[in-house]
Amino acid sequence: MRTRLLFAASPAYAALIAEADQLMASPAFRLVKAEGKTRAGFVSCSDGGAVFIKRAEVRSRLAGIYEMAAGSRASRALRGANLLRDAGFHCAKPLAAMDTIESGAVRASYLVSEALDRAQILSHFALGREGEARHGYARRKAVSDALAAQLRRMHDAGIYTHDLQETNIMVEEHDGALRFYFLDLEDFRRASSVSHRRRMLNLVHLDRSIGRFVSRAGRLDFLYAYTDRGAARDARRKAVAEFLELKREIERSHNRRS
DSSP states (O other), X not given: OEEEEXXXXXXXXXXHHHTHHHHHTSTTEEEEEEETTEEEEEEEOTTSOEEEEEEEEOXXXXXXXXXXXXXXXXXXXXXXXXHHHHTTOXXXXXXXXXXXXXXXXXXXXXXXXXXXXXXXXXXXHHHXXXXXXXXXXXXXXXXXXXXXXXXXXXXXXXXXXXXXXXXXXXXXXXTTEEEEEEOOGGGXXXXXXXXXXXXXXXXXXXXXXXXXXXXXXXXXXXXXXXXXXXXXXXXXHHHHHHHHXXXXXXXXXXXXXX
């Protein structure tokens, strides 16, 4: 099995990602995600800082051959990061990316990125961590409105994602304003124009992931902010009806697969 270095911000990061498997098996690694063939967490560095490292194994040799032609998860993450940054959006900055290849197929992808140690997952930032005092309505409302405006601007710029989950959005206060960082960069795409259905799919996926934290009224308020509070009442009602029907469609599809 050979390795293919796709990107490194410096020789030090090239050396770090080359030792990814050893680092992820060492005491310096703090696991935060282990789902299916994906494993990710923080690695402490010798300078006292930390980086985030993610390994995604390919599910089959056939899928690995496809990724050789269409682009591995690591290469797609690099493209997603450039796409977002060129359009003026924030993401976890990639520091190194690498694939392992065997018999002409990608077997695993690795991505090292900045740790974003001053930011919090969306639900934690807006609502408070589990077991802690919840943040007040004013903060929740400010975060909701700001995120709705950010997503509307992203869609208007021709960018969408296949996996808009609340755990893939991090937030921090920066110079008195909210700054949103997007994660799971391999799922971002550009279109000449983001269709209404794609926009609604993004909002439904986000709604499904944050629904266990936020009331129905709060989620509808977010949708109103996205669709433009100044729109006529009939237009807003139509948007809500379309959103709810698409959500029911996705939930029916999910239930059939379960």
